[in-house]
Amino acid sequence: MEHRIALDRRANLKFAQGLMRAFAGAVIFGLPILMTQEMWSLPFHMSALRLALLIALFFPFLVALSWHVGFEETFSLTDDALDALVAFLVGFVASGVVLLLLGQLEPDEGLREFLGKVSLQAVPASIGALLAQSQFGQVDADARMRGGREEYFSELFIMAVGALFLAFNVAPTEEVLIISQRLGGLLTLLLALATLLTMHALVYGAAFRGQPLDHVHAPWWSVFARYTVVGYAISILLCAFLLWTFGRLDAMPVPVAMAAVVVLAFPAAVGAASARLVL
Amino acid sequence: MGSPGTAAKPRKQDRANEGEGSVPLAEWVAAACGAVVMLVTLACLGWLAIHERDGLVDPAVHVVTIERRGERYHVKLRVENQGGAAAAGLRVQAQLRRGDAVVEEAEVEFDHVPAHAHRTAGMFFRNDPRQASLELSVRSYRQP
Numbered sequence: 001m002e003h004r005i006a007l008d009r010r011a012n013l014k015f016a017q018g019l020m021r022a023f024a025g026a027v028i029f030g031l032p033i034l035m036t037q038e039m040w041s042l043p044f045h046m047s048a049l050r051l052a053l054l055i056a057l058f059f060p061f062l063v064a065l066s067w068h069v070g071f072e073e074t075f076s077l078t079d080d081a082l083d084a085l086v087a088f089l090v091g092f093v094a095s096g097v098v099l100l101l102l103g104q105l106e107p108d109e110g111l112r113e114f115l116g117k118v119s120l121q122a123v124p125a126s127i128g129a130l131l132a133q134s135q136f137g138q139v140d141a142d143a144r145m146r147g148g149r150e151e152y153f154s155e156l157f158i159m160a161v162g163a164l165f166l167a168f169n170v171a172p173t174e175e176v177l178i179i180s181q182r183l184g185g186l187l188t189l190l191l192a193l194a195t196l197l198t199m200h201a202l203v204y205g206a207a208f209r210g211q212p213l214d215h216v217h218a219p220w221w222s223v224f225a226r227y228t229v230v231g232y233a234i235s236i237l238l239c240a241f242l243l244w245t246f247g248r249l250d251a252m253p254v255p256v257a258m259a260a261v262v263v264l265a266f267p268a269a270v271g272a273a274s275a276r277l278v279l
Numbered sequence: 280m281g282s283p284g285t286a287a288k289p290r291k292q293d294r295a296n297e298g299e300g301s302v303p304l305a306e307w308v309a310a311a312c313g314a315v316v317m318l319v320t321l322a323c324l325g326w327l328a329i330h331e332r333d334g335l336v337d338p339a340v341h342v343v344t345i346e347r348r349g350e351r352y353h354v355k356l357r358v359e360n361q362g363g364a365a366a367a368g369l370r371v372q373a374q375l376r377r378g379d380a381v382v383e384e385a386e387v388e389f390d391h392v393p394a395h396a397h398r399t400a401g402m403f404f405r406n407d408p409r410q411a412s413l414e415l416s417v418r419s420y421r422q423p
Contacts, residue, residue: 011301011303012303012304012305014303015303015305015306015309016305019305019309041391044365044391044393044423045365045367045423047328048324048325048327048328048331049324049325049328051324052320052321052324052325052328055317055320055321055324056321059317079302081310082302082306082307082310084313085309085310085311085313085314085317086306086309086310086313087313088313088316088317089309089310089312089313089316090313092313092316092320108396108397108398108399109396110393110394110395110396111323111327111395112327112393112394112395112396113393113396115320115323115324115327119320119324
């Protein structure tokens with residue numbers, strides 16, 4: 001598709017308005033984590049390579065999210081890539097400004113600390129920036145979500161967004177490791193089962209708006225196998241990746257690391273199952 | 280409705296007037312800024328990742344100012360970690376000496392001193408550090 005540059009004032013003003021909304025979304029979605037102490041000290045010791053990997057993998061994720069919450073029927077990579085870049089910029093600037101206001105960016109900050117703090121916080125903030133439209137904008141119920149409600153992978157992707165968002169808010173905290181150490185094997189297993197049950201109740205039982213028709217008509221075991229179990233697996237993988245990125249699993253034997261992943265997967269799975277409600 | 284970008288794009292009903300696929304100039308500019316920020320971030324993180332490999336903690340400490348505050352003397356010092364690895368709980372000890380005798384001692388601990396970064400701290404002495412020799416030494420640190 002040819003992308004002409006619109007020079008007229010109205011289109012640019014509308015864009016500026018959208019930008020303001022995106023900033024609001026970035027701040028609202030970013031605030032809980034912008035005010036979490038662990039997030040200020042994390043960039044100081046986490047591996048720069050892992051942070052770079054997180055941001056590099058996050059960008060295609062933002063492009064896909066842009067396509068899902070977007071308005072147009074057609075898929076245009078340029079449009080969605082532009083939206084994702086703008087969202088990242090908004091997330092980056094919003095995080096920087098809020099951290100500055102909170103006194104967490106000192107003038108004598110090194111490059112590593114500055115980049116680490118701001119770019120790490122930009123991840124949830126840019127999700128917020130991108131979602132701001134579906135949150136605050138006037139929503140046309142039918143045109144709101146793209147990708148087709150029946151599209152299975154689309155549904156899974158939305159679950160992944162929900163999981164990532166909630167897991168990102170909890171993963172940096174010490175509490176994940178404290179809880180996993182206190183629980184012990186049996187209780188961790190119980191937590192995993194309870195997570196699956198909660199997830200299934202949210203996916204299948206609670207009829208959230210935007211729920212695929214498929215969930216209503218298909219038998220429970222089919223929904224369980226195709227959505228709950230797969231959604232939980234996605235949550236587990238995302239949690240393991242996040243904890244590894246934050247260096248929380250370093251020098252940990254696999255069973256202990258797995259317990260921490262299961263603990264984090266609890267909020268992640270709830271986020272995944274209720275993503276339709278939030279997004 | 281869509282993301283920050285799509286919001287600004289003309290809605291379907293407006294499309295007839297404004298033409299398909301036209302993107303406001305402001306969005307191109309913002310997206311270009313976003314691309315620069317993302318690429319610079321990735322490049323810097325990559326650079327840090329290469330330079331911090333097998334990095335060592337290499338702290339140097341020196342006095343910034345000495346001033347009298349009432350009955351006490353305030354020494355502002357600065358520790359610079361020139362190495363490629365971060366240090367936690369970095370302890371700096373100061374001794375005021377006159378000849379062989381230690382007149383006064385003080386110690387300060389820095390929570391975090393990142394790689395290639397500096398931190399400042401203050402110490403108080405009863406004796407004037409300018410009238411004696413002030414020796415600063417880095418004692419210990421933890422891996423973060």
